[in-house]
Amino acid sequence: MIVGTAGHIDHGKTSLVLALTGVNVDRLPEEKKRGITIELGYAAMKVPGQNSIAFVDVPGHEKLVRTMIAGASGIDFALILIAADDGVMPQTREHLSILSLLGLSRGAVVITKADKVDASLLAQRELEAKQIIASTSLAGSPVCCVSSTTGEGIDTLKQLIIKAQTHEVQQQAHPVQPALKADLQAAHFGARMDLDRVFTLDGLGTVVAGCLRQGNVKVGDSLCLAHEPTQAYRVRSLQCHNQSVQQVAAGQRCAIGLAGLERSQVERGQTLCDPRIALSTQRFEAWLTLLPEEAKALRSGTLVHLHMGTQEVMATVAVLGQSSLEPGASALVQLVVQQPVHVWWGDPLVLRDASATRTLAGGLVLEPHGLLRYRQTPTRLTYLRQQHQPLIQSRFVAALQDMPFGLDAAHWWRANGLVDWPFVPTDIPHVVADQHQRWFIAAPHFGPMRALVVDALTAFHTRWPDEVGPDVQRARRLALPKMPETLWTLLLEQLVRMGDVVLNRGFVQLPAHSEQLREADQIIADKTLPLLLNGAVDPPWVRDLAGTLCLPEVQVRMTLARLAKMGGTYKIVNDLYYHPQVVTEMASLIRKLVAQEGHVTAASFRDAVGLGRKRAIQILEFFDRIGFLRRVGDHHLLRPGTVLFPVVGS
Structure with a gap:
C-alpha cells in the first residue's frame, strides 16, 4: 500500500513521515535549509508479517501543486494534515479537492502539532476536519490528533494505517475502477508506471522510479517508454523499499534498472510500460466534474493545464452534448492536448487553469482515441456514457454496438491496458469473431455488412462476367469503402471461412462464379x-x-x-x-x-x-x-x- 500526505505548507507533513518511518524524506540541500518540501519524498514503514508500507510526502506550497498532483496520483491511502495552531488553510482545501477529483476514497485526517494548543481548540479542529471532508470522496474518514515532537497519537495512527493495508490486501480494491481492476496484478494487465524520479547508479546505470500502476514486472522483462514502443529495454534490477527483489506488483513503489537506456533518453513525467499496451494520443474523451466552488461554468475552447500521473501538458476542453459545464456538475468532454500523452481507460486526471494558479476540475479517461469528427453525434455520446462504468464486459459490448465495422482486439486491449482477455469474449451473446479472435463484431452489424459484400460481388460478376473478380482493395472500395483496411482483411478472412466468398490469386469472387477464356x-x-x-x-x-x-x-x-x-x-x-x-x-x-x-x-x-x-x-x-x-x-x-x-x- 502507498500512503500519501496532503495539506498546507508547514503543517508537519515531512515531520509526520519521519515520526512514522524514521526517515527524513527531505533530501535536497534547499529543502533542509528552508525547512520546506520542494520535491516528492519517499519512505517506507516496516510492518512485521506484512509488506512494508510506502509513503509519499508531497510539497504543500501553492506554487508546487503540480508536484503534489504527481505524487498523489499513485497513492492508495491519504493523510490530510491540518496543523492545530493554524487550522484549515487554502492548500488544505485545494489538496483535498485534488484527492477527491482523483477518486481517492480511503484516508484519514491528521491534526498535527496537538501539543501546541489546548484541549478546547483541539476539539474545535477535529470538528472543522469532519466538516471539511463531509462533501468529498473522503467523507467519514477517521480523524487523529498527533504530535510529531512528543510522539502523542503516533502509535494510534500507525495502527490505523496498518489496519487499512490489511483491509486492502483482503479486498484488493481500487479507488477509481473497482470492478475493472479488482486485481491489478493479474496477468492480463500490461505493466505501466509513471516516472517521478530518474537517476544513475554506479554498476546499475539508469534507474527510473515510480508507482507501478498495474501488472507485474520481473527481472529480465522487456519494457519500453510509451512514446517509443519499438525500443525495448531489459529490466536489469528491481528495488522495493531499498531491498533488491525479483518481482514487483501493481500498487508497489519501486525503482527499475534498465539495460541499454541512457540517462539523456528518459525524464520525469514519461511513462514506462509493457510494449504491448504502449499508446500515445493527442485527443481523448473523459468524464469531468467541475468543482462546486468555481465561480463560472467551464466552456468549450477553455485552455487548461492537464495533469495525469506525472504528465503535465496544456490542453483545450470541448464540452460534449451541451454548451458548458456548470459548477458542481459532471459531463462528457474531449481534451485536445498540445503534445502527445499516454492514457488508458480509467486514468484519473486533474485540470487547473491556464495560469496554473487554481484547480478547476477532475475526472477519468473513457476513450483514449478521441474522434476528430462526429464526436457529438447521439451514437457517440451514448457510447461514451456506456464507457463510464467499471464492468469491463459491459464496456466491451458497448464498444461492439458503437463500431459497425467491428472491433480490432489488439486495439481494444491497448486502450484498456490489457495484454490478454480478462473474460471469454465468445461467451457474450450475439457476437461474431474471426477464427483467431482478432476481430469481433456484433451480430446485428455483421449480417448487413455480409450482404453488402455479396451484393457488390454479384454486381461485379454481372457487369464483367469474364473477369475473376475485383482485387482485395477494389472489393473493399466497392462494398465497404469506409471500412478500415485492417478490419476489412479480417472480415474477408471470416467470409472465406464461412464459404461466402473465395480468394482466387488475390482476387475476390463468389463461389459459384467461374470464368473461361475463349x-x-x-x-x-x-x-x-x-x-x-x-x-x-x-x-x-x-x-x-x-x-x-x-x-x-x-x-x-x-x-x-x-x-x-x-x-x-x-x-x-x-x-x-x-x-x-x-x-x-x-x-x-x-x-x-x-x-x-x-x-x-x-x-x-x-x-x-x-x-x-x-x-x-x-x-x-x-x-x-x-x-x-x-x-x-x-x-x-x-x-x-x-x-x-x-x-x-x-
Missing part, C-alpha cells in the same frame, strides 16, 4: 504462359512475345489483359506481365526481407532479385497497388494481416 485466347495463353514462367523475374514484353510467337502484337496484348483479369497473369506495368508463380515467389522474398529489416526498399529488393532499380520500383509499386505492401517514404511495409500470398502452411 478458345482463340486459350491457344495464345498456352503459348505465352511458359515463356513468362521461363522469363522469371525478367519476362519478355508483349512486343517480344508477339515476335517470338509470330502473332499480332494487339492480339497478344488483349489475351494477356483478359488473362490478368482472371488471375492467370499479373500486370506490373503496361505491356509487362508476370507469371503467378513468379509473383508468389517474389512475395515470399519480400516477406523475408521485411522479417529481417522491418521493411523493404527499392535498393534491397533490387539486390535480392538481381534487377535494375527501375524494374524493382515498378514491382514494389505493383505490390503497393494490390494491397500487399504500403509505402511510407522510401520504405515499403507489409500490410498488417494481409490475406494476399499467404505463407505456405499458415
Whole structure:
C-alpha cells in the first residue's frame, strides 16, 4: 500500500513521515535549509508479517501543486494534515479537492502539532476536519490528533494505517475502477508506471522510479517508454523499499534498472510500460466534474493545464452534448492536448487553469482515441456514457454496438491496458469473431455488412462476367469503402471461412462464379504462359512475345489483359506481365526481407532479385497497388494481416 500526505505548507507533513518511518524524506540541500518540501519524498514503514508500507510526502506550497498532483496520483491511502495552531488553510482545501477529483476514497485526517494548543481548540479542529471532508470522496474518514515532537497519537495512527493495508490486501480494491481492476496484478494487465524520479547508479546505470500502476514486472522483462514502443529495454534490477527483489506488483513503489537506456533518453513525467499496451494520443474523451466552488461554468475552447500521473501538458476542453459545464456538475468532454500523452481507460486526471494558479476540475479517461469528427453525434455520446462504468464486459459490448465495422482486439486491449482477455469474449451473446479472435463484431452489424459484400460481388460478376473478380482493395472500395483496411482483411478472412466468398490469386469472387477464356485466347495463353514462367523475374514484353510467337502484337496484348483479369497473369506495368508463380515467389522474398529489416526498399529488393532499380520500383509499386505492401517514404511495409500470398502452411 502507498500512503500519501496532503495539506498546507508547514503543517508537519515531512515531520509526520519521519515520526512514522524514521526517515527524513527531505533530501535536497534547499529543502533542509528552508525547512520546506520542494520535491516528492519517499519512505517506507516496516510492518512485521506484512509488506512494508510506502509513503509519499508531497510539497504543500501553492506554487508546487503540480508536484503534489504527481505524487498523489499513485497513492492508495491519504493523510490530510491540518496543523492545530493554524487550522484549515487554502492548500488544505485545494489538496483535498485534488484527492477527491482523483477518486481517492480511503484516508484519514491528521491534526498535527496537538501539543501546541489546548484541549478546547483541539476539539474545535477535529470538528472543522469532519466538516471539511463531509462533501468529498473522503467523507467519514477517521480523524487523529498527533504530535510529531512528543510522539502523542503516533502509535494510534500507525495502527490505523496498518489496519487499512490489511483491509486492502483482503479486498484488493481500487479507488477509481473497482470492478475493472479488482486485481491489478493479474496477468492480463500490461505493466505501466509513471516516472517521478530518474537517476544513475554506479554498476546499475539508469534507474527510473515510480508507482507501478498495474501488472507485474520481473527481472529480465522487456519494457519500453510509451512514446517509443519499438525500443525495448531489459529490466536489469528491481528495488522495493531499498531491498533488491525479483518481482514487483501493481500498487508497489519501486525503482527499475534498465539495460541499454541512457540517462539523456528518459525524464520525469514519461511513462514506462509493457510494449504491448504502449499508446500515445493527442485527443481523448473523459468524464469531468467541475468543482462546486468555481465561480463560472467551464466552456468549450477553455485552455487548461492537464495533469495525469506525472504528465503535465496544456490542453483545450470541448464540452460534449451541451454548451458548458456548470459548477458542481459532471459531463462528457474531449481534451485536445498540445503534445502527445499516454492514457488508458480509467486514468484519473486533474485540470487547473491556464495560469496554473487554481484547480478547476477532475475526472477519468473513457476513450483514449478521441474522434476528430462526429464526436457529438447521439451514437457517440451514448457510447461514451456506456464507457463510464467499471464492468469491463459491459464496456466491451458497448464498444461492439458503437463500431459497425467491428472491433480490432489488439486495439481494444491497448486502450484498456490489457495484454490478454480478462473474460471469454465468445461467451457474450450475439457476437461474431474471426477464427483467431482478432476481430469481433456484433451480430446485428455483421449480417448487413455480409450482404453488402455479396451484393457488390454479384454486381461485379454481372457487369464483367469474364473477369475473376475485383482485387482485395477494389472489393473493399466497392462494398465497404469506409471500412478500415485492417478490419476489412479480417472480415474477408471470416467470409472465406464461412464459404461466402473465395480468394482466387488475390482476387475476390463468389463461389459459384467461374470464368473461361475463349478458345482463340486459350491457344495464345498456352503459348505465352511458359515463356513468362521461363522469363522469371525478367519476362519478355508483349512486343517480344508477339515476335517470338509470330502473332499480332494487339492480339497478344488483349489475351494477356483478359488473362490478368482472371488471375492467370499479373500486370506490373503496361505491356509487362508476370507469371503467378513468379509473383508468389517474389512475395515470399519480400516477406523475408521485411522479417529481417522491418521493411523493404527499392535498393534491397533490387539486390535480392538481381534487377535494375527501375524494374524493382515498378514491382514494389505493383505490390503497393494490390494491397500487399504500403509505402511510407522510401520504405515499403507489409500490410498488417494481409490475406494476399499467404505463407505456405499458415
